[in-house]
Amino acid sequence: MTRRTGLIDATVAQLRARITSGDWPVGARIPPEPALVELLGVGRNTVREAVQSLVHAGLVERRQGSGTYVLSTSELAVSMGRQIADARQRDVVEVRRSLEVEAARLAARRRTAADVATITGLRDQRAEAYRSGALDRMVAADLALHRAIARAARNPVLLSLYENLIDAITDNIRFNFAQILQDGDNHDGLVDAIAAGDDVRAVEETSVYLSGLLGED
Numbered sequence: 001m002t003r004r005t006g007l008i009d010a011t012v013a014q015l016r017a018r019i020t021s022g023d024w025p026v027g028a029r030i031p032p033e034p035a036l037v038e039l040l041g042v043g044r045n046t047v048r049e050a051v052q053s054l055v056h057a058g059l060v061e062r063r064q065g066s067g068t069y070v071l072s073t074s075e076l077a078v079s080m081g082r083q084i085a086d087a088r089q090r091d092v093v094e095v096r097r098s099l100e101v102e103a104a105r106l107a108a109r110r111r112t113a114a115d116v117a118t119i120t121g122l123r124d125q126r127a128e129a130y131r132s133g134a135l136d137r138m139v140a141a142d143l144a145l146h147r148a149i150a151r152a153a154r155n156p157v158l159l160s161l162y163e164n165l166i167d168a169i170t171d172n173i174r175f176n177f178a179q180i181l182q183d184g185d186n187h188d189g190l191v192d193a194i195a196a197g198d199d200v201r202a203v204e205e206t207s208v209y210l211s212g213l214l215g216e217d
Contacts, residue, residue: 011042011050019059020073029067030060074164090214092172097210099162100146104190104206106153108199115152116195122148123191130186139174145187149194176213 015036018024031039036047051068054060057075062068107115122145129141146169150162162169190209193201 007042007046008049008053011040011046012053014040015050015054016059019054019070022073024070026070026073029069032067087168089172089175092168093176093210093213095165096169096172097207097214099158099165100149100210101203101206103146103150103153103155103158103162104194104202105199106155106158107149108194108197108202110154111152111194111197115148119145119148119152119191119194123187127186135174135177138177139170142173142177143170149190152194 015030018030024030030036030051033044033047033051036051037044040047051060051062055062055068059070059072059075060068061071107119111119122141126138126141126145129137132138143166147162147166150159153159187205187209190202190205193199193205
């Protein structure tokens with residue numbers, strides 16, 4: 001029994017690695033059971049139990065008559081998503097502020113020339129998306145900019161926390177654009193501060209922006 005449990009665990013680890021590495025990205029259908037048996041060199045029952053383990057973890061889902069699809073690359077993201085599914089938008093903004101203010105401060109200190117080029121380009125794309133008035137484009141562009149700033153912070157723990165909250169952050173960005181009708185803040189001040197290495201101003205720009213969403217001075 002111990003040997004079989006170990007084999008299932010090893011199979012789960014192999015499947016998870018395919019997902020987290022991007023071989024099977026979110027939204028993709030994983031190979032059917034016979035193909036997995038051949039790919040992994042284990043029996044059908046082992047494959048079936050391993051896939052079911054990932055279903056329980058929330059990484060994949062079975063769709064009747066269609067196959068099994070990847071839902072997430074992170075069990076932590078799934079768990080956190082369940083915990084905050086009913087969170088108020090205000091609560092999410094407060095958490096965003098704690099993460100994004102620090103991300104901006106560290107990005108201003110640690111950004112590279114490549115980071116500055118990426119962030120500046122994404123700032124311009126965000127402005128273009130805002131001018132288009134297309135909500136989906138606005139959300140995607142705003143999210144891309146903030147993720148790039150989080151990456152430029154060069155703190156893997158902060159980045160992991162941010163990425164594992166990405167669904168809630170995406171929903172919050174959409175809510176803010178759709179409901180609060182922001183005044184078109186182009187984030188020029190924030191991007192300029194990061195490019196200049198001015199961590200104090202980067203913190204101020206981010207704090208003012210997010211505090212404004214909370215209705216705070």
